Amino acid sequence: MQIGLIRQSKILFLKEIKTEWRNRYAINGILVQLVSAVFIASLIFKGIKPMTWNGLFWVILLFSSVNAIARSFIQEREGRLLYYHSIVNPLAVLISKMVFNTLLSVVIALLGLTIFSILLGSPTWDMLRYGTLIVLFSIGLGFLFTTVSAIASKTKSGGILMPLLSFPLIIPMIVVGVAGGVMIVLGDFTTFWQNAGIMLLIDAMIAILAIVMFRFLWQN
Amino acid sequence: MNKFKSYWWKVLGVLLVLYSVYRGTSAKVGPGIVQVTPDLVHANSDFEITVEGYNTHFDHFLVNSAKGNGVGAWLKLDTILVLGRTTILDDNHVKIAFDGFDLKTDTTFTRSATIVLEDDHHGLFLGSQMLRVTVDPDSLASQDVLTSTKNLPYKLDQTYFSFPYRYILYETIRNLNFHVPMWFVMMTLLFISFVFSIRHLNTKKALYDIWANGFAKAGLLFGLMGIATGMFWANYTWGTPWTNDAKLNGAAVGVLMYIAYQILRSSIDDEDMVARVSAVYNIFAYPIFIVLIIVLPRLADFSLHPGAGDSVGFSNYDLNNHLRTVFYPAVLGWIVIGVWVGQLTTRIDRLEKEEEWNS
Amino acid sequence: MEFIKKIVLTVSLFLTTLMCNAEATESRDLFFRSGKYNVVVAVLVILFIILFVYLFRLDRKVSNLEKDHREK
Numbered sequence: 001m002q003i004g005l006i007r008q009s010k011i012l013f014l015k016e017i018k019t020e021w022r023n024r025y026a027i028n029g030i031l032v033q034l035v036s037a038v039f040i041a042s043l044i045f046k047g048i049k050p051m052t053w054n055g056l057f058w059v060i061l062l063f064s065s066v067n068a069i070a071r072s073f074i075q076e077r078e079g080r081l082l083y084y085h086s087i088v089n090p091l092a093v094l095i096s097k098m099v100f101n102t103l104l105s106v107v108i109a110l111l112g113l114t115i116f117s118i119l120l121g122s123p124t125w126d127m128l129r130y131g132t133l134i135v136l137f138s139i140g141l142g143f144l145f146t147t148v149s150a151i152a153s154k155t156k157s158g159g160i161l162m163p164l165l166s167f168p169l170i171i172p173m174i175v176v177g178v179a180g181g182v183m184i185v186l187g188d189f190t191t192f193w194q195n196a197g198i199m200l201l202i203d204a205m206i207a208i209l210a211i212v213m214f215r216f217l218w219q220n
Numbered sequence: 221m222n223k224f225k226s227y228w229w230k231v232l233g234v235l236l237v238l239y240s241v242y243r244g245t246s247a248k249v250g251p252g253i254v255q256v257t258p259d260l261v262h263a264n265s266d267f268e269i270t271v272e273g274y275n276t277h278f279d280h281f282l283v284n285s286a287k288g289n290g291v292g293a294w295l296k297l298d299t300i301l302v303l304g305r306t307t308i309l310d311d312n313h314v315k316i317a318f319d320g321f322d323l324k325t326d327t328t329f330t331r332s333a334t335i336v337l338e339d340d341h342h343g344l345f346l347g348s349q350m351l352r353v354t355v356d357p358d359s360l361a362s363q364d365v366l367t368s369t370k371n372l373p374y375k376l377d378q379t380y381f382s383f384p385y386r387y388i389l390y391e392t393i394r395n396l397n398f399h400v401p402m403w404f405v406m407m408t409l410l411f412i413s414f415v416f417s418i419r420h421l422n423t424k425k426a427l428y429d430i431w432a433n434g435f436a437k438a439g440l441l442f443g444l445m446g447i448a449t450g451m452f453w454a455n456y457t458w459g460t461p462w463t464n465d466a467k468l469n470g471a472a473v474g475v476l477m478y479i480a481y482q483i484l485r486s487s488i489d490d491e492d493m494v495a496r497v498s499a500v501y502n503i504f505a506y507p508i509f510i511v512l513i514i515v516l517p518r519l520a521d522f523s524l525h526p527g528a529g530d531s532v533g534f535s536n537y538d539l540n541n542h543l544r545t546v547f548y549p550a551v552l553g554w555i556v557i558g559v560w561v562g563q564l565t566t567r568i569d570r571l572e573k574e575e576e577w578n579s
Numbered sequence: 580m581e582f583i584k585k586i587v588l589t590v591s592l593f594l595t596t597l598m599c600n601a602e603a604t605e606s607r608d609l610f611f612r613s614g615k616y617n618v619v620v621a622v623l624v625i626l627f628i629i630l631f632v633y634l635f636r637l638d639r640k641v642s643n644l645e646k647d648h649r650e651k
Contacts, residue, residue: 147504154497155487165484168476169505172512175469198515205507213500216421245619274614342595390614445629456618463600491644561633568640575647 005095008088020100026071034064034112042119053123054181057116058174063107065138069101069145070162073153089220091211094150098210103144109138123185129192130184136196137177140203144169147210150217173202184216230560234538236553243546251276252385253335255345258295258329260547263355265320271335271347274385281339294336297353301336323378330354345385354478362488383543388457395453396543397550402446403471404551405558409439410478412562414506417499429495430573433485434566436478442558443475470513477505 020027037060045052084093114136117123123130148166152158180195255272271293281290293304293316300323304316314337335347383393416432419425450468451461462468484501488494 151484151497151501151504154493155484156489157487161484161487164479165501168473168480169508171469171473171476172515175512175516187337202508202511205511209504209507213421215505216496216500241623249614390624391616392618394619398619398622415635441629441633444627448625448629452625453618456615516612530601561630564637568637568644571644572640575644579647 005089005092007143008092009095009099012084012088012092013099015146016096016100030068030108031111033067034060034108035115037064038112038115038119045120048120050123050125050185051082051122051182053116054185055178056120057112058178058181060116061109061112061134061138062170062174064112065105065141066145066163068104068108070149070152070159072097072101072146072151073149074158074162080199085218086218090215091217094146094210094214098143098146098207101146102139105138105142105145106135109134125187126189129189130181133177133180133184133192133196133199136199137173137205140173140199140206141170143203143206143210144173147206147214150214154217173199176202229556230299233553233556233560236549237557240397240546240550240553244394244550247394247542247546248380248382249275249380249391249393250385251337251342251345252387253345253350254387255339256335256350257345259350260352260354263318263321263323263353266318267320268315268317269335269351270309270313270315271337273337274312274390276312276314276337277341278308278314280341281308290339292338294338295351295353296334296336297331297355303496323355325355325357328356381542383546392453392457395541395545397447399446399449399453399548401551401554402442402449403467405554406439406443406446406471406474408555409435409442409558409562410474410506410509412559413439414502417502420495420499421503426491426495426573427498427570430570431566432499434569435562436481436502437565438558438562440475440478440482441561442554443471443478447475449470466516466532467513470509470516473512474509477509481505 041056041060045056048056073078081093084090110131113131145162145166148169149158152161152165155161176195176198180192180199183189183191183195238271252274253271254274257270258339261267261269277329278291291306291308291314293306293314294306295302295318302318302321304318307315307317309315316335330352332349333351333353335351336344337347338344385394413432416428416435419434420428447468450471454463454468481498481501485494485498488497
């Protein structure tokens with residue numbers, strides 16, 4: 001059973017997608033939550049200013065993603081994790097889940113951006129740069145929340161602890177994202193590469209930390 | 221005497237903190253300029269301004285002799301220095317009269333000028349951004365309005381130990397010695413906790429986990445102390461206990477992270493698991509915390525704290541280095557006290573654990 | 580112990596309310612007088628109060644340990 005790490009990750013990743021596809025209600029639930037959050041926002045805010053648009057979007061994005069990704073480790077049954085433990089490289093489990101969750105959060109972000117633009121008035125600023133920033137943020141969010149979900153799954157009350165453990169850690173990225181978003185909204189691109197670079201650095205740091213630390217979480 | 225060897229550093233910490241508290245509360249705050257009236261003058265004709273000072277003790281120099289009264293005053297506009305004549309009104313007020321002057325310019329401009337005051341006792345002190353000067357165009361005038369060189373300010377050193385005066389801070393500049401060290405202590409203690417977490421994962425020794433937890437608790441304590449004192453100080457200088465300031469947010473997020481760390485520890489039953497999982501969380505949290513406090517201030521274009529954005533740094537207002545001679549011992553002393561608190565916490569936690577294991 | 584805790588909590592809450600009410604007049608005067616020197620005093624007091632509260636908590640832990648030790 002000595003197949004490479006990448007092969008293992010790929011198999012597990014495909015399995016993730018298959019499971020999600022079978023229980024579509026989970027994904028649908030997240031989408032409904034996202035749409036209703038944006039809808040409520042559109043009911044409350046009329047004639048919204050670009051700055052508020054930006055701020056509101058980040059808040060809704062954050063809260064929608066938490067619920068989507070929190071499930072990854074917490075919802076796995078103890079038995080299944082034990083089974084994985086005996087047959088595959090632990091890193092493969094982490095990598096497959098990280099890739100899947102990152103994909104999920106990027107999809108949520110882009111979908112959220114679209115719905116937001118439709119319901120709250122379409123923005124007039126540079127969407128390519130704005131989108132890039134959001135995708136970079138979602139990648140980091142996917143990495144971080146997957147790892148924190150692995151940590152939270154070790155506790156008695158996993159789901160409740162998830163936001164508590166992850167929100168303080170996500171704040172640096174939120175700050176960079178909102179500040180970068182404001183600059184793009186104002187039409188000032190001078191700091192764009194700096195912000196994108198910081199975001200990318202944080203993404204890389206979280207990925208490395210997760211990969212290094214995961215084996216300590218995994219062993220029983 | 222042998223016993224002393226093990227706790228000499230604690231004595232050192234206590235002495236340093238006592239020194240900083242004594243010096244920080246008893247030393248004087250130097251002179252400064254609070255207000256200039258009127259705040260807009262026209263330079264081409266003679267003009268008079270009244271300067272309100274703080275801690276200036278002008279009454280000292282009230283002998284208005286023929287030579288003047290010992291208080292020198294200048295107006296500094298870009299590179300030009302104009303000498304004024306002073307009349308002392310009371311302890312904190314002085315009236316300065318300037319002769320009108322012409323400048324070689326093409327258009328009328330209004331610019332901010334600096335008031336320079338000087339006397340034998342206090343040395344030199346400045347008031348910038350308090351007076352604006354309008355100058356009419358005059359193509360014939362020469363730039364050089366400097367009076368003879370013997371009238372330049374020369375007494376740069378103060379004759380006594382004093383903290384610098386800062387606008388709206390007044391006496392509370394002293395708090396720099398009590399509030400700011402908390403931040404340094406928090407960073408140090410959390411770093412020690414971080415190192416012990418790494419050592420725990422490497423060696424699997426339960427003892428290292430107890431150390432990591434003890435120092436995380438102490439770091440949290442000093443973080444809360446910093447935030448509490450900061451909020452109080454801010455309330456009486458900036459008028460609000462909480463501003464959207466980069467340093468403040470950094471400290472608050474750090475505190476949140478380590479509160480989450482404590483809750484994480486209490487929500488796991490198995491003891492080995494507590495140690496392992498919380499060590500992993502700690503190793504995650506600390507680098508992100510560091511990124512946060514490096515990144516946040518750079519993104520803010522304005523901060524009320526020194527050393528960030530366009531606010532002036534430490535070196536800009538501590539001209540005579542007096543503040544540093546109290547501030548650095550305070551930081552060092554509080555760090556030692558912090559390490560002591562962390563160590564005490566750890567030792568007690570360890571005894572508790574041992575008691576549990578034995579029973 | 581619970582009783583003492585309750586009393587301390589009540590008194591401190593009461594004091595906070597008082598301070599909030601008084602803030603507009605008396606306490607603002609108190610802290611703005613003499614170049615805001617009293618702010619410095621208050622900051623030092625806050626610092627040491629928090630430190631002492633922590634010390635009391637440590638003390639309680641040590642007392643518990645002593646009790647356990649004697650019972651053995």
